[in-house]
Amino acid sequence: QLHSDQDKGDGSLKYILSGDGAGTLFIIDEKTGDIHATRRIDREEKAFYTLRAQAINRRTLRPVEPESEFVIKIHDINDNEPTFPEEIYTATVPEMSVVGTSVVQVTATDADDPSYGNSARIIYSILQGQPYFSVEPETGIIRTALPNMNRENREQYQVVIQAKDMGGQMGGLSGTTTVNITLTDVNDNPPRFPQSKLHLTVVLWDQRSQPLHTAFTLSLEHRILKYMERYLFQFITTCLNDDSFIPPLDYETRRLYTLKVEAENTHVDPRFYYLGPFKDTAIVKISVEDVDEPPIFSRSSYLFEVHEDIELGTIIGTVMARDPDSASSPIRFSLDRHTDLDRIFNIHSGNGSIYTSKPLDREISQWHNLSIIASEINNPKDTTRVPVYVRILDVNDNAPQFAVFYDTFVCENARAGQLIQTISAVDKDDPLGGQKFFFSLAAVNPNFTVQDNEDNTARILTRRNGFSRHEISTYLLPVVISDNDYPIQSSTGTLTIRVCACDSRGNMQSCSAEALLLPAGLSTGALVAILLCIIILLVIVVLFAALKRQRKKEPLILSKEDIRDNIVSYNDEGGGEEDTQAFDIGTLRNPAAIEDKKLRRDIIPETLFVPRRTPSAPDNTDVRDFINQRLKEHDTDPSAPPYDSLATYAYEGNDSIAESLSSLESGTTEGDQNYDYLREWGPRFNKLAEMYGGGESDKDTS
Incomplete structure (x- = not known):
């Protein structure tokens, strides 16, 4: 309540309130100065409010006293329960832990004023999880309460922890949380086989057996092999102390295996030595079942060589395959036509002999890569492929020819023995000793001769002095080219030699009408352009004459009469x-x-x-x-x-x-x-x- 010394109780004064919450949270009686709260006040929202009050004359509205300031402090009451930041906690603890082993600590908070009474003093207790676990009342640390808790007996535990304020006294508020505790495994049990004798049946290439999760040692035909995890007997090793390995199982090779398997822990906690030796042995018998396997070729690939001149139907090679099964089914062979689109080869389905069905030509294709398919007659779906490489060997079946087309000319003032052309030859064949060509004339020529350079080239020489293009403008010179392979192949190429007018240095000046234009620097394209221009001009002249003729009138006189x-x-x-x-x-x-x-x-x-x-x-x-x-x-x-x-x-x-x-x-x-x-x-x-x-x-x- 506010009261002014100037207040005589006649209602001439008016009290005014301003500041935090004035008019909303706090109101004042204008006549008496009493201050009231309009609603419930929460200290956790705001603990202090600063207000200002003043008394004024109701008639003149002037202050009768200076404005005064005061603070309203909200006293706390225990109206908030403790809360945990997590609704559910997850924790682990090793099995066989000693009593008092710390598991996890939980902490709760209280929004009440810790400086005012016991409203914020929290005490922890366990509502669920006894007698296995306990909690420290002041700190909230959860500890094991029983020794030797065995994971193999029970692995999961659920503990409920309560946090209560007022120091845990009656009337205090409380909150709870749940802690899920899992026992982790420790090596406290020696390995034990469920049976001392075990019989297994496996199928060839089948690797879908149940893995073992313990390191063990097995003895097979006096060889010690160590494996970790993966499948039994087709185990893929992860800790292999030597280069030993288990070969693939084959029913036709061996049908029964007897193993003595010993399982042993590699790391043992000294606390559990009293439990006895950490190893166990068992006898395992493994029977291998027969499955229908695809045919097996005698080689992983085949290479055959054949000459290109062999006759059609000649066998170039044979592939062999067998059925590995005990039934030994007959094998049928076939050729994948996708690898022989031209159908040059074929195969006998019964014996695997490959033979030619079309002529071979090394110059077209030197290698042929085939794919041969072997399948069982009783089960055609089981197939196996093998690559077959056929190399075509060369045979001298092509005659040498001129390497290029030669445009040869001889000067009218040429001397005897003058070089007019150097020629060379090519051959599609590829003999082992390399190419060797011989050049000669088909017949003795009085005008020209051929001189072999013995390096697969030859020179064309004149045999007399002086030539006249007015008498003979062109000479044809047949040249015989032969190789040195067996059988010898030869061909005749004809050189066309033009007679041309030359200067003193032997440079051609003119060879008939065409030669007269060439020295002037006119190319074939230029000659064609000139001819086109001439033709166009002639067409224009003809059109002009035709138009002019149309303008003239026909004569009126139609005949002599x-x-x-x-x-x-x-x-x-x-x-x-x-x-x-x-x-x-x-x-x-x-x-x-x-x-x-x-x-x-x-x-x-x-x-x-x-x-x-x-x-x-x-x-x-x-x-x-x-x-x-x-x-x-x-x-x-x-x-x-x-x-x-x-x-x-x-x-x-x-x-x-x-x-x-x-x-x-x-x-x-x-x-x-x-x-x-x-x-x-x-x-x-x-x-x-x-x-x-x-x-x-x-x-x-x-």
């Missing part, structure tokens, strides 16, 4: 035709020779009309009168074409400046026509204007 005298010919380009079809003067002179009106040959008419025959003019009619008469007839004839037949103007391009010539009209009389406008058409029609306009002017002048 249609040749007539031309009135005028226009040789310039433009709207006029390049040629005109005129009347035959002979016909004009002889009107009786006029035939029926002919159709134009240069234009296909759209409509054909029945020709009308007109009366012929008198024999002595003037040409002008005849033309005028013909014009009149055409003007009055509705079937006449809309153009004059004096001249035909071929159409080229667009219309000309003078428009169409079909606008010309023919009058009934010569005086009705006015051809002055022809002069306005330009120089192309000057001659026509003179023909038709010139006569009129002459009349006028006369």
Whole structure:
């Protein structure tokens, strides 16, 4: 309770509280100054609270005294039980340990104030695990309480430890934990066989027997073998004092083994000597059962050598295999075709003889690696493979040949005995003594000779002075090449020798047309490019000529009979035709020779009309009168074409400046026509204007 000396009890003062927990955990009565806690206070959360109090005038709100500070201390009560950091502990202790052997220490904690009473004083006790173990009350150390605890009798123990505060007094709080204790093994028991005599049955190659976990010594045919762990009699040794080993079991070799097995501890604790000798012996009989084993070849691999010229069906070698079982089943042999894809070899299934089914060629393949399969006839699934290596030996069956192609030439100014080419040879065969070739001419040649260098090369020499390419440009020289193996093989190679023009130093300058280009530095590719350019130019010229020919009009005269005298010919380009079809003067002179009106040959008419025959003019009619008469007839004839037949103007391009010539009209009389406008058409029609306009002017002048 807070109280101010200025408080007269009339309620004029007001108490105010501030600080830790003020207004939440602690509240104050404004009139009396009493401080109250709003809820339960836990010392373990906070042990001290610092608060400030002040009294003020309720009316003026001014302090009547300075602010005062005070501390509230929370007194502890025993409200927390001891706790262990682990709910379950795990510990081990050797078996046969003496009483009082420490196992493990457990420790509990209490959140209460250790400085206030006995609230935090912890005492340990054992609730479960007696009489085997005990616990120290103050430290919590668990110790053995019984001597000679035997792991073979009991291995696991569960101990429950209690921690209680208030010094273990009544009313104290407590907590518990569980400790699982395991006894570890010590060598306190001598080895003992469950039976003094033991009979086992094993199968060949079977290694699935129960392992033994004790070191032991066994005696087999006066040989001492030591083993550790692993399987009995197929034991893999881990401590082998010598190089001895147990061979694989074989029913056909031996069917029964009798062993005297002695098991002994290598390390014994002196405390247990009183238990007697730490070893034991037993008699073990092992029977080996028979199993069906696959065939066994007489060798792990086979190597056969054969010459490449043997005949088909020749036996190159034989493989042998047997059945190791007592039944001795017959064996069948076969060849794995994956190792002989070309089917060059085959095998007799009954006796294992390998023979050839195709010719051999060492130059194609020198080695053949085969895989032979042996299987039992009674049990084909039991198979064994063996590799067979076949080496093909060389036979001299290939003739030597030129090593490369030789491009040989001889100068026109060559001297006798001059070297023109050095040749060499190759042979696919590989004789044991190495290659040796001999060179000679197939026949005596008056121009050239061969000189053997005796090092598998030869020189080609000239036999006379001077050669002329104009007389003979090329010589063919047959050269015979033979080897020294048996049987001797030989071949004839022909050298082509060209005659060329050379300088004084013997450098070739020209050999026919091709040789003339080669010294200029032109390669074959360059020659091909030049020929292509020439061909392209020729094609362009031909195309140009064809286009130009298409522009020319076909002549109107189709035969010799249609040749007539031309009135005028226009040789310039433009709207006029390049040629005109005129009347035959002979016909004009002889009107009786006029035939029926002919159709134009240069234009296909759209409509054909029945020709009308007109009366012929008198024999002595003037040409002008005849033309005028013909014009009149055409003007009055509705079937006449809309153009004059004096001249035909071929159409080229667009219309000309003078428009169409079909606008010309023919009058009934010569005086009705006015051809002055022809002069306005330009120089192309000057001659026509003179023909038709010139006569009129002459009349006028006369």
